[in-house]
Amino acid sequence: MKKGIFTLTIVAFLFAFTSCETQEEKVTLNFSGDIMVDLGDTDADVLAFVTASDGSAVTVSGVDYNKAGEQMATFTAGNTTENKEVKVKAEKLAGRYTIAYYTADGSLMTQGDGWKIKVVEGDAYNQIKIPSTIETGDKTILTDIESLIVTFNGSKEPTIEDYEGGFLFMSTPPTAEWEFSEIEYGLDESGKYAIKGFRMDGYKAGYNDFYYTVKLTKIK
Structure with a gap:
C-alpha cells in the first residue's frame, strides 16, 4: 500500500514539473511613447512604436488610417493582447x-x-x-x-x-x-x-x- 502511495506521489510530482516546464512564457509588449501617425499611414508605421519582449512579431488591428483623431487599436504578440490608443494627425x-x-x-x-x-x-x-x-x-x-x-x-x-x-x-x-x-x-x-x-x-x-x-x- 505504501509503495502504491509513493508511486502516485512520484507521478503527480512529475506531471506538475512537466506542466511548469511546458507553460508558455508570458510575452510583454513594450511601447515607445504615444503612438502618433499621419493620415494614410499603415500598420507598419504604427508597429514601429512597439516591440515584443521575446522578439516575436507584433500585429495590430482596429485603426482606420483615413480617419484623423484618437482610435483604440489592438496589439497581439504570442499569448498577449493589449489595447492602446493610436493618434492619427489631421x-x-x-x-x-x-x-x-x-x-x-x-x-x-x-x-x-x-x-x-x-x-x-x-x-x-x-x-x-x-x-x-x-x-x-x-x-x-x-x-x-x-x-x-x-x-x-x-x-x-x-x-x-x-x-x-x-x-x-x-x-x-x-x-x-x-x-x-x-x-x-x-x-x-x-x-x-x-x-x-x-x-x-x-x-x-x-x-x-x-x-x-x-x-x-x-x-x-
Missing part, C-alpha cells in the same frame, strides 16, 4: 482651398474669383482651423470669429464648436447662433486629404430656422 488636411457658400435652395453666394483661404493646423494634433477671412483680406465671412476649429474624433463624427455672430451674406437677422454638422473629409479626386464641406444651421428668436452649406476644394 495636419494633411491643411492647405489652400477655394471656399463656396450656398443657400438652402442651392444658390451660390460666393460668386466670382478670389474666394480662397488657407486652412492651417490647429493647436491639437487632431484639429485644423478654417479662417473666416479670405486670402485677399477684403472679405470676412463669419464676421465675429477669427476661424472655425474642426476637431476630428477618430471613428466618431468630426465637430465644430458652435458660433454666435454675424454672417457676411445675411443682414436679417444681423446675427444668429450657428451649429455645424455633416462635416466631410477624406481623399479628394487628386488623391490628397482634404476637408470637403459642412452644413451650418442658424437659429434666432423670432425667425424661422435657416441653413447654408459650405463646400471646399483643395488647391494644394
